[in-house]
Amino acid sequence: MTSITKPRIRIPKLDRNALGLTRMDYEGSMSTLCAGCGHDSITAALTHAFFELALPPHRAVKLSGIGCSSKTTAYFLSQAHGFNGVHGRMPAVASGANAAHQELTYIGISGDGDSLSIGLGQLCHAIRRNVNMLYVLENNGVYGLTKGQFSASSDVGSKSKKGEPNQDGPIDPVAMALTLGATFVARSFSGDKEQLVPIMMAGLRHRGFAFVDVLSPCVTFNDHEGSTKSYTFIRKSNSEVVGTGFVPIQEQISTQYEPGSVRPVTVHDGTTLYLRKVDASYDPTDRSMAYAYLKEHQDRGEIATGLLYIQEDSADLHAREKTVATPLRDLTFESLCPGAAALEDLMDEYI
């Protein structure tokens, strides 16, 4: 994965966040993806979300597998450690890293090949463990680096660049995440920054596994007519169910909404999310309703987007494992090794 260092250009009067940092402090090296790639918009949205939340860049951890999407972890947060491991296995690495240190902010970037084929099992089990991380699936329905094979998220009948229709049924990662008990499930579109940035911010604030499926067209191999992952097709089929407004702690919501159209949700650190509902009867904390909505839209040929489901108070991996407050990696040797006397006593039990 090639990376080009981005030239640092001094731009006066850039906005600064609460840490006094600018958007540029959250950037990484230059993207080497194709011009117009949806993934670059997602990278920009992530950068934006980090900046808005004023998270210290070096306290983030970026993890990815293999593929075009996984390359993007080099393109944001150059001040954070990154781990670009093996194909489809990022969830395991994230689980281990998170087990060792729960206080950092974990972002996993994956693609549809990485998450839905080779690493399908890994994704499922990271959801089950409720690892506290933002997991972004950059979904383009195609294998880019190996030049255009169908992926497991390709819809039946969706055509390849050569015009051949896909015949195997797709795996819908959002439906799957919902049925596996994911505690935060969203779908968005790389071309919709207004929707994407607040979802990323909410996902970063959520304690637990925040799963975001982002439709992200591949301009080189899957943006033609007949593809169901093209810019045109997604724009046409996109149906926002729940919009997300993000209000940090102690800030008042200023916009007025129609009664019943806004659902406030408080996440673990006291931050309130304001979920703007397109349909007043939709309840984003009702898993079954989310699933039903999803299917209903799908049957109509529409793609339901937005923060579809959130479980306000869920126990993440550390809460379940009841680990101590100090990150395991920072525990002193003295607090871990029982010492000579304890061993002496233990030996008596094996005589």
Added chain:
Amino acid sequence: MTGTDEGGDLPTESRVNDFAFRVATVNGTGSASANGLILKAIHRMGVPVSGKNVFPSNIQGLPTWYELRVNRKGHLARTPKFDLIVAMNPSTYAVDVAEVQPGGWILYDDSWPLSKTLIRSDVTYLSVPFARLCVDKFAGSRERVLMKNIAYAGALGALIGLDMDIVRGLLEETFSRKKALLESNYVAVKMGYDYARTHLDCPLPIQLDKMEPDSRHILMDGNTSIALGCIYAGATVGAWYPITPATSVMDNFTMLCKRFRTDPDGSKRFAILQAEDELAAAGIVVGAGWMGARAFTSTAGPGIDLMCEFIGLAYYAEVPCVFFDIQRTGPSTGMPTRTQQADLLSVAYASHGDTKHIALFPADPEECFRLTVEAFDLAERFQTPVFVVSDLDIGMNDWRIPRMTWDDDYFWDRGKVLDEAELAELDSFSRYLDVDGDGIAARTLPGVSAKGAYFLRGSGHDKHGEYAESEDGYQEVVDRLVRKLETAKSALPDPVIERREGASALLVCLGSSDGACREAIDLLGSRGLVLDLLRVRAFPFSRDVEELLAEHEIIFVVDQNRDGQFRSLLVNETGIEKSKLRSVRHYSGTPLSAVHVIKEVLPVLDSHLDHTAEASLSAHPADLLGSRV
């Protein structure tokens, strides 16, 4: 033993504290408790004893055996020669009757008559109506089955002279909170004991004689001591997928963590993650190691196969992590409950591309503990995967070993990790830069400082950690990895070398082959054939190994696998001439015995050495093999 067919038994005293017997039962019927009871009771009498489980890959209903060997000199490797068989499983009567040595004994349940075809004239049959006695004494059908197995411990106790006070004491310890069970167990033991005392000629010539009470030795299996080593080394993250024979490593780690790593309020100074498969287990360990925790996984051959991709990543991206491979019989699923040393090659060079890994080979549970602690230090010092290669025999059988001790002055070696202050002093940080010339580059931990941030990648990278497709950038890093492993050689556990005056050959072994090899050397030595011993404890091999090999003309390399994998490694990694290494191989799935070694070694020595040594002439294989080894 010389059989009765030669006209008489060995002098009685030679049978005291020197014999072996085998218990044949059905698994899932409580025999494990009875066998454990017998083993512990003998141990507490101060008599050196070992117990080996030969068990099926099954929960309930299949044949299982337990082999006990008593040896006052402390030779406790497996012996395939049994003086007595406790035949409690009619479905294996034929096999069991055939196994016993001429002149030996068969203890069986005569609630039903024994088939005439199973009668041998050269052994003595001892009958106890276990089933009938239990039907008379106990009510429930399950209890009758379980108690039948406890009852044989009692009968055996009478026959070989177990100290019944010790047996009673052990039952009291086991059932301290279940008084009803204590009583029924004791009743069953007593029943077997009394019946044997009344109806059989007790004790037999093979018998126990209490030795000095020995509190310097314990009974422990290797998987427990590995878990203990992980605790003492300060490991905090364990990830695993259940697999025989490695499962009890994590079971014991869990148990020990509950005891030593759990605060009064229930919060834990550890995390144990049961992964969805071995790929994930390896990934979790690599992730945690990268983050700076001491992390490990325990597995067996099939798990190592699945972990290979991550092992290669950890090697190339230089992430500390520890792998415990409790070897079982391969290839493929093989025989999951039988032992072998058949993962040596797959561990040494695990994963595609140019890779080579540090591997440690403990010989017994005591060494499992030591080498486990060392493995974590080595992994962090050299920022690489380290394998502790044990096997089913060490891992799942109870061994008599010296009490483990701990030096409170020990402090873990975290290797070169730059903290915030150290980073601040640098102009810039490059992840793979060899500053000290020892091949080891300093690393940083995530979350500490923006200056230390780097992008770990399994793809080609240069010394700065940047993506590299250039010849020089790539090659510089992989060449440094070679230098790093060279540095590691001198830091690895030394081989055990025993030179003897007048040695005519060298016996080379590793891991659990140690006991059988020592016994073979002892036996051969008593016949005037002197051998040096080299027990390798680490890979890559140190210079000492190479030097000792060069000193000898006749070299035997002992392998518990079909293809001589250890020998292949020696050929590949040292300058030794291939033809000089003679292969001694045992790979049936049972632990190695001295018999296997002598059988291979003796004919070679006979044909190569001049027969001036008087003992050599008398050292006929049949003679040596006939002795109780």
